[in-house]
Amino acid sequence: MRISARNALKGKVVDVKKGATTAHVRIDIGGQVVTAAITNESAEELGLAPGKTAYAIVKASSVMVGVD
Structure with missing residues (x-):
């Protein structure tokens, strides 16, 4: 994968919730x-x-x- 964005955070998908048209994808990146x-x-x-x-x-x- 080659992209121009400088911030690509690798993680594991923890949840995918599909709605009428939009899916909310939750990715765990080192505990966040x-x-x-x-x-x-x-x-x-x-x-x-x-x-x-x-x-x-x-x-x-x-x-x-x-x-803080």
């Missing part, structure tokens, strides 16, 4: 869970299922940083 909203069609084409390895890819024009 990232949720992505994608089309049901994309989820099916990618074969997403719990236990499968997947990447959460973040592409944004700006990234904010916060601290």
Whole structure:
């Protein structure tokens, strides 16, 4: 896989919940869970299922940083 995004976080799919048109995919990345909203069609084409390895890819024009 080659992409232009600089932030590709590898993890394991822990849940895929399909709605009317959108699937919410939860990916565990080292103990932190990232949720992505994608089309049901994309989820099916990618074969997403719990236990499968997947990447959460973040592409944004700006990234904010916060601290406590």
